[in-house]
Amino acid sequence: MVSPARLTVLSGPSGVGxxxxxxxxxxxxxxxxxxxxxxxxxxxxxxxxGVQYHFVSEAQFDELIATDRLLEYAxxxxxxxxxxxxxxxxxxxxxxxxxxxxxxxxxxxxRQRMPEAQFVFLAPPSEGELRDRLTGRGTETDxxxxxxxxxxxxxxxxxxxxxxxxxxxxxxxxxxxxxxLLSAAMA
Numbered sequence: 001m002v003s004p005a006r007l008t009v010l011s012g013p014s015g016v017g018x019x020x021x022x023x024x025x026x027x028x029x030x031x032x033x034x035x036x037x038x039x040x041x042x043x044x045x046x047x048x049x050g051v052q053y054h055f056v057s058e059a060q061f062d063e064l065i066a067t068d069r070l071l072e073y074a075x076x077x078x079x080x081x082x083x084x085x086x087x088x089x090x091x092x093x094x095x096x097x098x099x100x101x102x103x104x105x106x107x108x109x110x111r112q113r114m115p116e117a118q119f120v121f122l123a124p125p126s127e128g129e130l131r132d133r134l135t136g137r138g139t140e141t142d143x144x145x146x147x148x149x150x151x152x153x154x155x156x157x158x159x160x161x162x163x164x165x166x167x168x169x170x171x172x173x174x175x176x177x178x179x180x181l182l183s184a185a186m187a
Contacts, residue, residue, distance in 0.1 A: 005092050007114055008182055009100045011107040012122035013152030014076075015134040017168045021122060022101050024175035025182070032182055033091045034099045038064060041079035054084070072102060072109035081106070097182045104155045111161075120181060121162035125169040127153070 012018055022034055038054040040061050049055050056064070061080050064070050073082030083100055091098045100110065110117060124130040130152055134145045159165050164181060168174040 005095050005097050007088065007092055007098050007100065007110075007117040008178075009102065009107050009110050009117050009119045010122055010178065011102055011104055011119070011162070012168075013124070013130065013155040014103075014148045015130050015152065016122050016124050017133065017171060017174075018101050018122055020171050021166075021168060021175050021178060022099065024171050025099065025178050028175055029097070029179045029182060032097045032099050032179075034101065035083050035088055037081050037083055037102070038070070039079055039081045041077075041081075053081075071100075071113060072106035074103055074105035074109075076103055076105075083110075099178075099182065104158055108161070118164070118181060119162040120178060121159045121165045122168050122174065123156065123159060123165055125167055127156075129169075 010018060010022065025032060026034060036050065036052070036054060038056050038061065040056060040058050041053075043049065043053075043055050047053065058080075061073075061082065064082060064084070065073060069085055070082040071085040071088055073080060075081075081103070083102060083106065088098055088100070100106075102110070107119060111119065124133070127149070131145070131149060134140065134148055140148070166174050166177045166181075
């Protein structure tokens, strides 16, 4: 029988580079399974259903909540996001290292449901660097950036709720550290 793997939850403020680090983790450690979240937001150009997200309606999202098919869910920037429970449980039971890339609110919910998971906080090297990253995206207004920075300050204060803090000062180094944590969780 395959022994169950340990879930690793990666969280951090918006703009810290979670998606970039996860892409590098996938390259370095192709055995990892990264959960695909559901969202009520509309797809952005180049996004495909089931790849970046499972795009669902508000009614479908309500049904997922009502039938307890989400491991966690949260509202962010006016849209809802959630992690489908069943695929996570199936990959863990099969012994496959499993990674969730989620916001703080969701990480707190996962801790309630799966306290044995490994919780990793991805932090920026500084608030100034985080501001530069958010500004550099070129996708948001100054007011939106300020709102994200205000939220990020609150999230950064929650770093002590996590088992490990990884500073994203270099994507390759940060990803290698996450891979090391994923590998250790399998031992």
